[in-house]
Amino acid sequence: MALTPDPDGRLACGRDAAAVWDRAVAGEPADAHERGCPHCTAAAADARGLGALVQRLAQEDPEPPPSVLDRVMVAVRTELRPHDVLTLPSPHGPARLSRAAAAAVLRHTVDAMAGVRARSCRIEQADDTRSGDPGHAVDVRITVTARFGVDLASVTARVRQMVAAAGEQALGVPVRRVDIEVVDVFGDHW
The missing domain is CATH 1.10.880 (Transcription Factor Skn-1; Chain P)
Structure with a gap:
């Protein structure tokens, strides 16, 4: 024992x-x-x-199973996929930020607000190849739950404003558009 x-x-x-x-x-x-x-x-x-x-x-x-090397290489390649990162402007050249990390920052911003909680957040970065601009601006699609009885128009306007500010101030990337979908409501006991 x-x-x-x-x-x-x-x-x-x-x-x-x-x-x-x-x-x-x-x-x-x-x-x-x-x-x-x-x-x-x-x-x-x-x-x-x-x-x-x-x-x-x-x-x-x-003796590792033969599939170990294949699984490791898939994981490495997955980590290096360019669509999983955002390109941010920097005085020293482009910087990269994980989309998952950026989404977590934006969800945390929403969770800190009264009357609303973030569910999911998806970030897409524009690429305007016609003008040669690498397109650092992002479009954000966020789903939220709102407290029962809140003014949804007011809450979603605040969410839009806070997400845009957090994108530009905390992440350093301009937010071009914020789409918000209210997917559920919760009571005061939550």
Whole structure:
């Protein structure tokens, strides 16, 4: 039966759990207290068992399944997909920001407002290839829930204003358009 040390690293008997573990792993003999104490003997047994397991695993030569490399490469390529990032203007050249991170900032902005909560947020970045402009402006589509009884026109106008301000001030990207869809209502108990 393993006994968990206190947050300060001491066993229930008062002994330092790390010192008991270190002696057990090193194979040093236990003193009279450690030999008779159920807390110390359990900690020493845990240490020896873990040490044996680590030794056994270190000696194994694991063979990964053939699909591991393929799955890793898919994950790497997914991370590098340009449609998953926003390009932001910067004095040092274009900077990139994850769409998921940007959406989280905008959802947090909405969640901080009274009477409304964000559900989802999708950000699309314009690319005006006709003028040669890389098109840093974004269009935001956000779904929200509103408190029952609020003036939806007023709430959505505030959401639009706050999302545009957060996009430009917090993210550094101009917001061209904000589409808001109210998908649910909630009561005061939420």
